[in-house]
Amino acid sequence: MDTRSPTGPVAVALAAAGGMTVLGMALSGAGLRRSGRRVAARANAVVGAADRRTAVTAARRLNRASGTLAASVLFDSAVEHYRGGFHNKAMYTPLVAATLSLLVSAHGHRDRGHDAELARDLVYAGAGLAGLLGTGFHVFNVGKKPGGFGWQNLFYSAPLGAPAALCLSGLLGWLSERVRDNAPDTAPLVLGIPAGRVVGAATAAGIIGTVAEAGLLHLRGQFHDPFMLLPVTVPPVAAGFCAAAAFGGAGRPRPLARWMLRASAVIGLSGSAFHAIGVARSMGGWRNWRQNLLDGPPLPAPPAFTGLALAGLAALSLLEDQPE
């Protein structure tokens, strides 16, 4: 007899969340063919000159991506570092950096102008740096524990991938400023390379890193629920499409890539719902939220996929608009 699957309300909730997720992923593919054709038509109309509005739209999308990641980092690190008792003052850093990153991302989202803002740039650069330092800290902490970089410490010590999300928030924000900040009638460039390619490559790399983190932690949880496989199967495909777009031909629609990215965005959101069910499965469930929010699966972590998917969609728009 199978005593591995839960029964009762938990089983119902899992089925509901699973159904909604699958439906959301399917629906996120709807309408893509049509919009693909539209994009193609528009690209033909503006041969040779990138649409400046696309650049600003893409930049704002990147602000949202950066902000989503910052929000994920903010709440995640707040919970995790509170759990660690903030025993080191440096543990406040991600909270400050992510808050600022979130604020300037909101600012960027509302800004329809064509110029980079120094303040935003500074904050994004700071967030990127804080993320790097955090990664360094976490690596150091893992290394000095008995067992070193063995599985046990990768599972339970300071997570190596978590500060990297802050890095990504900073990076995407910085890229948004570069995308925004371009001369009229030129294709947006970052360091001399077409912006769509840079954003696409960065996003693909970011997704892969995030998949590794989710994979590690879901392995720690023994993929005990089949839906735990979603974040390690769909986003990697999205990352593949994203990378293919970044390194492939420009100026053409990529409906499959869009679909997979949107599906990843859905997974990021439904991931939080699944994690909420996970909290309910801990002893005492939500009635014992003060303990289970800390010890259960992290609610704020999965939307990192949503943030990255937004960045990927921004990259696709830039690439579709970019002359061949």
Added chain:
Amino acid sequence: MYADEPMRPRTMQGRAPDVFTRGGWIPMQLRSDGEEVDFVVIGTGAGGGPLTARLAEKGFSVVAFDAGPYFRPLEEFASDEASQSKLFWTDERIVDGANPLKMGANNSGKAVGGSTVHFAMVSLRFRPEWFRSRTLLGYGADWPLDWREMWTYYAQAEQDLSISGPLSYPWGPKRPRYPYRAHEVNAAGLLLAKGAEAMGYRWSPTPLATVSAPRGNSPPCVYRGFCRVGCSTNAKQSQLVTYIPRAVRAGAEIRDLAMVGRIEVDATGRATGVHYHRDGVWRFQRARNVVVAGYAIETPRLLLNSATDRFPDGLANSSGLVGRYLMTQSNQAVWGEMEEEVRWNKGPPSLALTEHWNYDDRKDFFGGYCWMGQGPLPIEWSSVLTGARGLWGEALRRQMENYNHQIGLKMVGEMLPHLDNRVTLSEEHDQYGLPIPRITYSWTDNDKALIDHGLAQMRTSLELVGARNIFLQKDDTNHLAGTARMGFSRETSVVDADCRSWDIPNLFVCDGSVFPTTGGVNPHLTITAIALRTADRIEALAKRGEL
């Protein structure tokens, strides 16, 4: 229910407690005393639990008896050491010998689920050589089981109990990945690890029968460390929350608070059923086959007490070995104190271990041992301080204030089987009117050498991590085994490899008493693996008409 309120049987109305919901029930098939069921199983612990479930799943009609209550962990397990002593087998026993065993909390349970309801969940495999320790290592006795076959049953047991263990285990032949990941190692375990690394030994997170992620209706472990007085969350994968519900769902009947006092044997020398005491009366259940799984004291006691004219020395005892070769395991400890806070009670008590001396044969005694991190609860700890250290009054109080700085290592060591370590029946009688068992135990010189070695090694490990005020606890023992050993012939053993008695073909013994040797690891996983094998063997015998 209150601890001092006498419990009534709960499974008389065709339903059994649903351990996963407060006040819930699951339907259970009832059998009448007069129905000749395929199997009666006596005891529902590490041996009886899986055997009952597997036999029922294979389509046999099974009634399993347990002298203990059918508890509801969510409602009835308090975070209170004293009240939880209701889980222990504390019926009177007479102990003697040069090293009398301390019976009760540390070695026997009385509940549906047996000792696993309050066990420490350490789930280790034997070293393969131990199944042939006489031939390969020169001591004890060989088992009639092949380690490779056992390896597959260990894997099945690990799956069924969702053992949480490391992705790769440092000792022994390759094994499949543990079903769940190892738990985070607490500070006490990390100090063991540091000590082991300083000594050049490998260490590992301990494979444990408590889940590190949700499993079915079990929540993940909450690391409050009450495991050895019963787990109130159901994270612990005891028999009570694993095989017992499976058994009930597959059609087995579990009779709680039902003490079997005697096995009936007919004139042809076959078992016909059991006499049991439940709800104040003695009854008789008819059965085609009887399996005894009451553990190393109660199993021989029941066999001896079932003597007839035809079997005057007790059932299955033509070899004279029933009750003999009783083994315990050395459970000595070294304790110390750290400058920093350790909070050793956080989490299951033994989150890290080293099996170094189970696999290193460069020592001048037989047998092996492992040691594990410790986290005794306050009352248990105070009894160590009063017992092993002789502290009382103000000194005891001051030492107890250091509770959060304390660390310790405890060994699980292989004691050798000896003919004179045994269980017999005394002249005195218990509350059921049954003769009280007498338990005679003396350590051999080899046992003492092993203990000295272990204590010295553990002491070094504590010294190397900077522990102060180190002291030794030299007397403790824990798990039991032996008293109905399995073997190759009716002259030298009580049961064969299939746990079937040589003398009475429809009488089986399936618990820790069949161990010919006990190895240097905790026993439950081996008992469960044997039970799983026995179920398969019984099915095969039945198919061939040899039951």
